[in-house]
Amino acid sequence: MVYVKWFVLLAFWTLFAAFLHYSLPKYDVVRIVNTHEERIDLDDWTRIFWSDPTAQSKRLMNRDVQFIQGVRSNGRTIVYRNEDTGWGWPPYFKFDTANLYTEANDLVSTKTDPQWVAVRYFGWRSIFFSIFPNAISITPVDGPEDKPFNWFSTLFLVTFGGLFGYGYYRWRRFRRDRLSPAFDGVSDNFSAAGDAISRKRNRFQAWLDTWKTKK
Amino acid sequence: MLPFMRLVLTFILTLALLYNALAVYMRFRHRLALQKRWERKASNTCRASFIRQGMQQYDRSLRRKLIHLVYVIPPSAILLTLYVTNYM
Secondary structure, eight states: OOOHHHHHHHHHHHHHHHHHHSSSSSEEEEEHHHHHHEEEESSSGGGGSOOOOSSGGOOSSSSEEEHHHEEEETOOOEEEEEETTSSSSSSSOOOOHHHHHHHHHHOOOOOSSSSSSEEEEEEEOOOOTOOOOEEEEEEOOOTOOOOOOOOHHHHHHHHHHHHHHHHHHHHHHHHHIIIIIHHHHHHHHHHHHHHHHHHHHHHHHHHHHTTTTOO | HHHHHHHHHHHHHHHHHHHHHHHHHHHHHHHHHHHHHHHOOOTTOOHHHHHHHHHHHHHHHHHHHTTHHHHHHHHHHHHHHHHHHHHH
């Protein structure tokens, strides 16, 4: 039974960590190769990995989405989508999709004459499910090793961990100081009630036995 | 327009709830502190009037006004995010 508790805890924290890993911003240093726009079908379970840029987009089953194609310094390709997050989730309030598209096109470069850029993005890239990370901003950098330090995510995780640790500590103290004595009182009462019932039963059982014919 | 209105409505409701809960809690905490202070220092004076005076002081104080920051900080964070994402 103990395994159930650990399994549930593990499952919860894994889901939460995955959620944070999807939503928090990350940086990539890439060379932008091209940009394009594509009509995407949005009527399967991967709908959650695409944005809701406008109010009407919830009703649309397919929509045009802009993409930014890049190559990382290790030669592997990465494709970002370029969508407004609008007022929805995750709370990036990205509205400048068209401007970002223009900036990306302005920073296109070739292998022989590369222009490295740092892309701040969120989300996952999955080839099998066609999930693309959402590029939030693009800034030119000097070289392929020039990745900016992820201040926001670090500070966010540290603060969140600190708050959670503090809350957990306070909860344990509360339990120890206030709840445990109360619960002990309740369980004492239950045991006393159980004893009282057993005593009555034993007496009743003894009286019943007097009716049995002895062999 | 509609998602924005939804966001504003959600924010107003949540922040109002949070503000009121926090305000009530801070008042309660101050009252407890006043009771302790009375026991330690002024147990020769009238308890009810000591606490009443202390609470009136609290009602005028800066600390009570600072709780209104609950309304200020989240929209400011949103505006900051908006600026950083779109204009930087």
